[in-house]
Amino acid sequence: MIDALAGVLVIPAAAAVLLAALPGYRLTARLNVLAALLTFVTASSLFVVEPASGTYLLVDDLNKVFIVLTTFVGFTTSVFSASYIGHEIEIGRLTPRFVRFYHAMYQALMFAMNLALVANNIGLMWVAIEMATLTTVLMVGIYRTHEALEAAWKYFILGSVGIALALFGTILIYMAARPVIGEGVDAMVWSALMGRAAQFDPALLNVAFIFLLLGYGTKVGLAPLHAWLPDAHAEGPTPISAVLSGLLLNVALYALLRFKMLLALNPEAIAPGPLMVIMGLISCLFAAFMLYRRRDIKRMFAYSSIEHMGIIVFAFGMGGALANFAGLLHMTMHSLTKSAIFFAVGHIAQVKGTQKIADMGGLTVTNPVLGWGLVLGVVAIAGLPPLGIFMSEFLVVSSTFAREPWLAIILAFGILVALGGLFLRVNTIAFGEPRGPTAKAEASYVPMFAHLALVFMAGIYMPAPLVKGFENVARLLG
Amino acid sequence: MLRGNLSFDVAHLLAGSLVLVSFMQLYQDRLYALLNVYALHALVLAASVGWQAFVQGAPHLYVTAVIALVFKAVVIPAALHRIIVRLGIHREIETVVGVGPTMLLGMGLVALSMVVMLRVTAEADPLAREDLAFALSVVLLGLLMMVTRRNAVSQVVGFMSLENGLVLAATGAKGMPLVVEISVAFSVLIAFIVVGIFLFRIRERFDTVDIQALDRFRGERQ
Numbered sequence: 167m168i169d170a171l172a173g174v175l176v177i178p179a180a181a182a183v184l185l186a187a188l189p190g191y192r193l194t195a196r197l198n199v200l201a202a203l204l205t206f207v208t209a210s211s212l213f214v215v216e217p218a219s220g221t222y223l224l225v226d227d228l229n230k231v232f233i234v235l236t237t238f239v240g241f242t243t244s245v246f247s248a249s250y251i252g253h254e255i256e257i258g259r260l261t262p263r264f265v266r267f268y269h270a271m272y273q274a275l276m277f278a279m280n281l282a283l284v285a286n287n288i289g290l291m292w293v294a295i296e297m298a299t300l301t302t303v304l305m306v307g308i309y310r311t312h313e314a315l316e317a318a319w320k321y322f323i324l325g326s327v328g329i330a331l332a333l334f335g336t337i338l339i340y341m342a343a344r345p346v347i348g349e350g351v352d353a354m355v356w357s358a359l360m361g362r363a364a365q366f367d368p369a370l371l372n373v374a375f376i377f378l379l380l381g382y383g384t385k386v387g388l389a390p391l392h393a394w395l396p397d398a399h400a401e402g403p404t405p406i407s408a409v410l411s412g413l414l415l416n417v418a419l420y421a422l423l424r425f426k427m428l429l430a431l432n433p434e435a436i437a438p439g440p441l442m443v444i445m446g447l448i449s450c451l452f453a454a455f456m457l458y459r460r461r462d463i464k465r466m467f468a469y470s471s472i473e474h475m476g477i478i479v480f481a482f483g484m485g486g487a488l489a490n491f492a493g494l495l496h497m498t499m500h501s502l503t504k505s506a507i508f509f510a511v512g513h514i515a516q517v518k519g520t521q522k523i524a525d526m527g528g529l530t531v532t533n534p535v536l537g538w539g540l541v542l543g544v545v546a547i548a549g550l551p552p553l554g555i556f557m558s559e560f561l562v563v564s565s566t567f568a569r570e571p572w573l574a575i576i577l578a579f580g581i582l583v584a585l586g587g588l589f590l591r592v593n594t595i596a597f598g599e600p601r602g603p604t605a606k607a608e609a610s611y612v613p614m615f616a617h618l619a620l621v622f623m624a625g626i627y628m629p630a631p632l633v634k635g636f637e638n639v640a641r642l643l644g
Numbered sequence: 645m646l647r648g649n650l651s652f653d654v655a656h657l658l659a660g661s662l663v664l665v666s667f668m669q670l671y672q673d674r675l676y677a678l679l680n681v682y683a684l685h686a687l688v689l690a691a692s693v694g695w696q697a698f699v700q701g702a703p704h705l706y707v708t709a710v711i712a713l714v715f716k717a718v719v720i721p722a723a724l725h726r727i728i729v730r731l732g733i734h735r736e737i738e739t740v741v742g743v744g745p746t747m748l749l750g751m752g753l754v755a756l757s758m759v760v761m762l763r764v765t766a767e768a769d770p771l772a773r774e775d776l777a778f779a780l781s782v783v784l785l786g787l788l789m790m791v792t793r794r795n796a797v798s799q800v801v802g803f804m805s806l807e808n809g810l811v812l813a814a815t816g817a818k819g820m821p822l823v824v825e826i827s828v829a830f831s832v833l834i835a836f837i838v839v840g841i842f843l844f845r846i847r848e849r850f851d852t853v854d855i856q857a858l859d860r861f862r863g864e865r866q
C-alpha cells in the first residue's frame with residue numbers, strides 16, 4: 167500500500183523514467199502535465215489523510231504547506247511549459263532529443279524537491295537538494311549557447327560550493343547529536359533531533375548553523391552568495407526560471423527553517439534570528455538597487471526574486487507568530503506571482519525574439535493580454551494594494567515596526583526602491599511606442615491568470631481554514 | 645594504551661598530510677602536475693579513511709576508502725589527463741593571485757579552522773576533534789583554490805579536493821550512518837559526469853576550457 171507521502175515521490179520518479187523513454191514532444195508534454203497534476207492531487211490529499219511519519223519520511227504541518235505549494239506551481243508550470251516548448255521546437259531552438267531530456271529532468275527535479283521536503287533525515291535532505299541542484303544545472307545549460315554554458319558552469323560551481331558547506335554543517339549537527347542520541351541513523355532523524363536538541367553541545371550547533379546558513383543560503387540566493395542566480399534565471403528555458411524562483415529557492419529556505427527551529431530549541435546556542443535578519447536585509451536592499459541597471463527582462467525579475475527572498479528570510483529571522491505568518495504568506499504569494507510573471511515573460515521573449523528590454527515596447531497595444539498580464543504581475547510583485555503581496559509586505563513591515571522601528575524603516579525603504587525600479591522598466595516594456603516584432607503569441611494564458619487570480623483573492627479575502635493553517639505553522643516555527 | 649596512542653598518532657599524521665598535500669596543490673603551475681598531486685591527495689585520503697575503518701571497527705568505511713583509492717586517485721586523474729590531451733588545453737595554470745599571497749592566505753585559513761574547530765569541540769573525543777579541524781582546513785583550501793584559478797580543470801580539481809575534506813570529516817564523525825558515505829561518493833560521481841558533459845560542451849563551442857574565455861557579454865553591457 168502506497169500512501170500519499172510515498173505518492174509524491176513515486177509519481178514524479180516513475181514519470182521521469184517514462185518520459186526519458188518516450189519520443190514525440192506533444193505526447194510527452196501532455197504526460198508531463200498529467201504527472202504533475204497527479205502529484206498535486208496526491209499532495210493535496212495530505213490535508214485529508216495524514217500518513218504516519220517514519221525514519222526516513224516525515225509529514226507535519228510545516229512541510230505540508232511547502233509540498234502543496236511546490237506541487238501546485240509544478241503543475242501550472244508544466245502547463246505553461248507545454249506551450250513554451252512547442253514554440254521552441256517550431257523555431258528550432260530545441261531539438262526533440264533535448265525536449266525528451268528536458269521533460270525527464272523536469273520530473274526528476276520535482277522528485278528531488280519533494281524528497282527534500284518530506285525527508286526526515288538531514289542526510290537524505292542534503293542528497294535531495296544536491297540532486298535538485300544538478301538537475302537544474304543541466305537544464306540551465308540546455309540551449310548550449312555561449313551564455314547558457316557560462317551560466318550553467320557558474321551555477322554548478324557556486325551551487326556545489328554551497329552544497330559542500332551545507333554538508334559540513336550537516337556533519338557537525340550529527341557530531342553534536344551523537345553524544346546525546348547515540349551513534350547511528352537516529353542521530354540524523356529530524357523527529358529525534360527536535361526532541362533532544364536542548365542537550366546538544368551549543369558551541370557545535372553554532373558553528374554548524376553558520377555553515378548551513380552559508381550553504382543553503384547560497385541556494386536561497388541571499389546576497390552576497392547570489393551570484394549564480396541572475397545568470398541561471400536568464401539563460402535557461404523560462405519554465406525553469408519559474409520553477410527556480412517559485413520553488414527551488416523555497417526548498418532551500420525550508421531546509422534553513424528546519425535548522426533554525428532546531429537551534430531555537432537549545433537555550434544556550436546563538437539565536438539564529440539576527441543572522442537571518444541581517445542577510446535578508448542586505449539581500450533586499452542590494453537587489454532593490456540592482457533592479458535599476460537591468461537590461462535583460464529575465465535578469466531583472468531574477469533580481470526581484472533575490473529581493474523577495476531577502477524579505478522572507480528577514481521575516482522568519484524576526485520570528486514570533488506574526489512575523490512568521492507574514493513570512494509564510496509572503497513566500498506563498500511570491501511563488502505564485504513570480505511564476506506568473508515568468509509565464510508572461512516567457513511568451514513575451516518568444517514573441518519579440520529577444521530578452522533585451524530595449525527591444526521591447528508597447529506590449530499592451532500589440533499583445534494586450536500578455537502586456538496587461540505582465541503589468542498586473544508587476545503591480546502584484548511590487549506590493550501595491552489590494553493584491554496579496556501588499557498584505558504580506560504590510561504585515562512584515564508593521565510587525566517589525568512594533569519591535570525594531572529602524573529595521574522596519576530600512577526594509578520599507580528597500581521595498582520602495584524596488585518598486586521604483588520595476589515600474590521604470592515595465593513602463594518601457596508595456597507602454598509607449600511598439601518596438602520589435604508584433605506577432606501574435608500562441609500562448610496558454612490560463613496558468614498565468616490562475617496564479618494572478620489567487621494572488622488577487624488572497625489580498626482581499628483569505629479563507630479561515632487557510633489562515634488557521636498558516637497560524638499553526640507560524641507557531642511551530644517559533 | 646599504546647594501541648590507543650598509536651591509532652591516534654597515525655590518524656593525526658594522515659589527516660595532517662592531507663592538509664599538506666592541499667598546500668602542494670596551491671603552488672602547482674602545470675595542469676599535469678596538479679593532477680598528480682590531486683591523485684596523491686586522494687591516496688592520502690584513502691589511507692586515512694582506511695585507518696579510521698580499522699580503528700573504529702567500521703567495515704563499511706573500507707568501501708569509502710576503496711572508492712577514494714580507485715575512483716578518485718586513479719580514474720578521475722586519468723580521465724582528466726585524457727581530456728587535457730584530447731582538447732589540447734593550455735597546460736599552464738593561470739592564477740588570479742600570485743603563489744606567495746595564495747600560500748599566505750592558505751595558512752591564514754588553516755589557522756582559522758584550527759581556532760574555530762578546536763575551541764568549539766573541546767568536549768568531543770580528541771581524534772574526532774583533530775580530524776574535524778583538519779577537514780575544515782582541507783575544505784577551505786579547496787575553496788581557496790577554486791577562487792584563485794581561472795582554468796576550468798583546476799577549478800574542478802579544487803572542488804574535488806574540497807569533497808575529500810568532507811569525506812575526511814564524515815569518517816572522523818564516529819558511527820555516522822552509511823547514507824552520507826554513499827551520498828558523498830554519489831555526488832563525486834555525478835560531479836564527474838556533469839563536468840564531463842560540461843567539458844564536452846565547452847569544447848564544442850569555444851575550443852577552450854578557460855573560464856575567462858567564457859566570461860563574455862551577458863546581455864547586461866551595451
